[in-house]
Amino acid sequence: MSIRFYLPKDAASLALGADRVARALTRAAAARGLDATLVRTGSRGMLWLEPMLEVETPEGRIAYGPVRPGDIESLLDAGLAEGGAHRLRIGRPEDQSYFARQQRLTFGRCGVIDPASVEDYRAHGGYRGLEAALAAGPAGTVEAVKASGLRGRGGAGFPTGIKWNTVMLAQAEQKYVVCNADEGDSGTFADRMLMEGDPLTLIEGMTIAAVAVGATRGYIYCRSEYPHAFAALEIAIAAAERAGYLGANVMGSGHAFHLEVRLGAGAYICGEETSLLESLEGKRGLVRAKPPIPALKGLFGQPTLVNNVLSFAAVPWIMEHGGPAYAAYGMGRSLGTLPIQLAGNVKRGGLIETAFGLTLREVIEDFGGGTASGRPLRAVQVGGPLGAYFPESLLDTPLDYEAFAAKKGLLGHGGIVVFDDTVDLARQARFAFEFCVAESCGKCTPCRIGAVRGLETIDKVLAGESPRENLALVTDLCEVMTDGSLCAMGGLTPVPVMSALTHFPEDFSGRGAKLPLAAE
Amino acid sequence: MSGRDLGRVSGYESWDAERAAGIIAGHAHREGATLPILHALQETFGYVDTAAVPLIAEALNLSRAEVHGCLTFYHDFRKEPAGRHTVKLCRAEACQAVGADALHEDVLRRYDVAWHGTTRDGQVTVEPVFCLGLCACGPAALVDGEPVGRLDLDTLADALTERAA
Ligand SMILES: Cc1cc2nc3c(=O)[nH]c(=O)nc-3n(C[C@H](O)[C@H](O)[C@H](O)COP(=O)(O)O)c2cc1C
Ligand code: SF4
Ligand code: FES
Numbered sequence: 001m002s003i004r005f006y007l008p009k010d011a012a013s014l015a016l017g018a019d020r021v022a023r024a025l026t027r028a029a030a031a032r033g034l035d036a037t038l039v040r041t042g043s044r045g046m047l048w049l050e051p052m053l054e055v056e057t058p059e060g061r062i063a064y065g066p067v068r069p070g071d072i073e074s075l076l077d078a079g080l081a082e083g084g085a086h087r088l089r090i091g092r093p094e095d096q097s098y099f100a101r102q103q104r105l106t107f108g109r110c111g112v113i114d115p116a117s118v119e120d121y122r123a124h125g126g127y128r129g130l131e132a133a134l135a136a137g138p139a140g141t142v143e144a145v146k147a148s149g150l151r152g153r154g155g156a157g158f159p160t161g162i163k164w165n166t167v168m169l170a171q172a173e174q175k176y177v178v179c180n181a182d183e184g185d186s187g188t189f190a191d192r193m194l195m196e197g198d199p200l201t202l203i204e205g206m207t208i209a210a211v212a213v214g215a216t217r218g219y220i221y222c223r224s225e226y227p228h229a230f231a232a233l234e235i236a237i238a239a240a241e242r243a244g245y246l247g248a249n250v251m252g253s254g255h256a257f258h259l260e261v262r263l264g265a266g267a268y269i270c271g272e273e274t275s276l277l278e279s280l281e282g283k284r285g286l287v288r289a290k291p292p293i294p295a296l297k298g299l300f301g302q303p304t305l306v307n308n309v310l311s312f313a314a315v316p317w318i319m320e321h322g323g324p325a326y327a328a329y330g331m332g333r334s335l336g337t338l339p340i341q342l343a344g345n346v347k348r349g350g351l352i353e354t355a356f357g358l359t360l361r362e363v364i365e366d367f368g369g370g371t372a373s374g375r376p377l378r379a380v381q382v383g384g385p386l387g388a389y390f391p392e393s394l395l396d397t398p399l400d401y402e403a404f405a406a407k408k409g410l411l412g413h414g415g416i417v418v419f420d421d422t423v424d425l426a427r428q429a430r431f432a433f434e435f436c437v438a439e440s441c442g443k444c445t446p447c448r449i450g451a452v453r454g455l456e457t458i459d460k461v462l463a464g465e466s467p468r469e470n471l472a473l474v475t476d477l478c479e480v481m482t483d484g485s486l487c488a489m490g491g492l493t494p495v496p497v498m499s500a501l502t503h504f505p506e507d508f509s510g511r512g513a514k515l516p517l518a519a520e
Numbered sequence: 521m522s523g524r525d526l527g528r529v530s531g532y533e534s535w536d537a538e539r540a541a542g543i544i545a546g547h548a549h550r551e552g553a554t555l556p557i558l559h560a561l562q563e564t565f566g567y568v569d570t571a572a573v574p575l576i577a578e579a580l581n582l583s584r585a586e587v588h589g590c591l592t593f594y595h596d597f598r599k600e601p602a603g604r605h606t607v608k609l610c611r612a613e614a615c616q617a618v619g620a621d622a623l624h625e626d627v628l629r630r631y632d633v634a635w636h637g638t639t640r641d642g643q644v645t646v647e648p649v650f651c652l653g654l655c656a657c658g659p660a661a662l663v664d665g666e667p668v669g670r671l672d673l674d675t676l677a678d679a680l681t682e683r684a685a
Contacts, residue, residue, distance in 0.1 A: 011653060012653075015667035015670075
């Protein structure tokens with residue numbers, strides 16, 4: 001029987017040399033005359049072990065990692081094909097505590113299956129959600145999503161079922177389903193991992209949505225920083241079309257759904273849904289004032305359902321197992337599971353899908369193993385560039401939308417970025433303004449001008465120029481931006497700035513004539 | 521090597537209005553075709569020549585100002601040819617947390633370029649990006665579109681050598 005090897009082609013695994021490992025393995029297997037197949041998968045998300053090579057054995061898949069090309073010969077000598085002992089042997093991935101403690105509802109297949117294969121997808125439970133949705137009908141599907149308690153995973157946490165209901169009830173000739181795959185936040189990569197590792201789950205989720213709201217066309221707006229995700233989506237869409245899961249007659253149901261993936265062009269603001277729609281229409285990504293909401297007047301003025309990748313991808317599981325089963329996970333009003341992304345200065349960074357409610361400390365210490373540098377942790381930024389910097393003393397905050405808001409923080413898309421004690425929070429505050437200057441759409445004054453003034457003023461503080469007066473000015477400016485910005489770009493840039501000032505005031509006072517590092 | 525030769529050396533085609541018009545026509549029927557067209561032009565020529573603006577405007581029935589606005593709004597689109605290799609360095613927070621700022625200073629110094637600049641030999645263009653989704657293995661980069669993690673000066677040099685081979 002042929003030996004089956006599995007190796008990710010997830011971008012993070014590629015970044016750590018997975019393709020070189022694949023070439024070394026293929027070459028060595030051929031030289032030894034082994035009858036071997038290499039399946040390229042997504043990543044299981046234990047990124048410090050990538051490239052992680054797995055081999056199928058009677059006891060299940062046995063993993064080795066991190067594997068370098070130079071390890072292949074010694075691995076084969078050690079009986080890799082039978083799961084033999086080797087210093088890189090990890091054992092079954094499912095038995096690793098990092099993995100075993102997770103609740104993988106959305107990411108259950110990621111890292112396991114061949115992302116391009118509809119057959120593999122189906123063999124692992126794929127398309128049961130769509131079957132259930134077709135049986136339940138649009139109203140039944142929307143009810144199930146409501147009952148699941150699913151809230152949009154893109155950041156704002158708006159109840160998904162309510163949005164679906166609005167689009168379903170809207171009257172129009174043409175409706176659209178749009179997936180926000182812009183994932184611009186630093187520290188987030190769950191959308192990317194799903195799109196590369198199990199794109200059919202997203203496609204199935206969007207198809208269920210299309211049938212439920214009565215849309216016949218859909219777009220996935222994928223950021224251009226993710227060329228591999230884009231390619232994986234194109235391949236998966238073509239495979240789904242060939243198998244009759246997309247196109248003029250979805251699974252013979254009489255529903256049409258045509259899906260296309262579009263590439264962004266390097267603009268953070270195009271993650272904001274109205275700006276994304278402008279971009280899809282072929283324009284500059286300027287934010288639109290709301291109302292009207294996209295659910296009623298979205299792409300090309302038609303009712304449009306816009307959801308994040310993970311929101312859509314949660315739906316197949318919900319339809320297969322029922323809304324209440326999903327709602328049984330989580331805490332408070334944050335129900336179901338959250339794909340947590342652990343990154344930055346952390347020993348064991350990766351993707352962790354669990355029910356809402358773990359504390360930041362549990363994630364960083366138990367899963368992450370502390371800082372990568374071995375130095376004390378000093379700050380944690382959660383929720384991307386518009387999220388707050390938390391000090392050590394807030395690490396017991398549970399991952400829950402409301403609990404974070406209560407601490408003037410943001411759970412956002414679930415990205416956690418760890419910093420050790422070498423971080424300078426005044427510089428991080430400066431960066432928040434710098435980012436806003438670079439990425440503001442420019443439509444409204446508080447954001448467009450405010451960020452520039454904020455940057456100048458922080459620079460004065462950094463240079464030791466009347467710090468007290470200038471910090472008062474920064475605080476004022478932040479208030480204006482919070483109250484007067486059209487969207488959350490200008491409205492939330494004050495969050496990282498003010499959290500840095502509030503929790504780390506010592507970094508702003510007593511500065512000498514230190515000048516900014518990377519003057520552009 | 522003169523700047524003019526870069527397009528040819530890098531495997532991109534030299535700007536050609538007729539070829540551009542063909543590419544534009546190939547996408548013009550799509551809903552909201554501007555971005556797909558700009559991407560296709562950049563893929564072919566390595567940049568978007570401003571001479572393409574009136575061609576796109578006419579094909580899509582837009583004003584030149586609208587097309588020009590689009591071309592300049594998005595960070596991806598270049599109005600001049602880049603070097604043979606493009607290195608996109610992530611400047612966002614998770615990479616900062618593992619020393620990206622200091623590394624970038626070293627990179628810019630070692631290659632003697634500024635952000636968005638091209639080395640004097642025309643080999644390498646260095647561009648900043650905000651997050652590549654490689655945040656758990658930073659500092660991160662894309663070298664000619666291929667991801668590189670745990671970047672330092674040596675891995676960058678290796679990646680460039682590998683791309684050149
Ligand atoms: C500046 C800004 C950037 C955003 N970036 C993203 C993004 O990258 N991905 C995303 O899904 N939502 C992003 N959002 C949120 C979207 O506007 C929108 O709420 C979301 O796509 C809705 O989908 P959901 O309900 O499934 O979360 C962003 C919002 C703002 C204000
Ligand atoms: S807050 Fe900034 S990004 Fe948002 S609409 Fe105003 S200018 Fe544009
Ligand atoms: S922050 Fe650098 S890759 Fe995400």
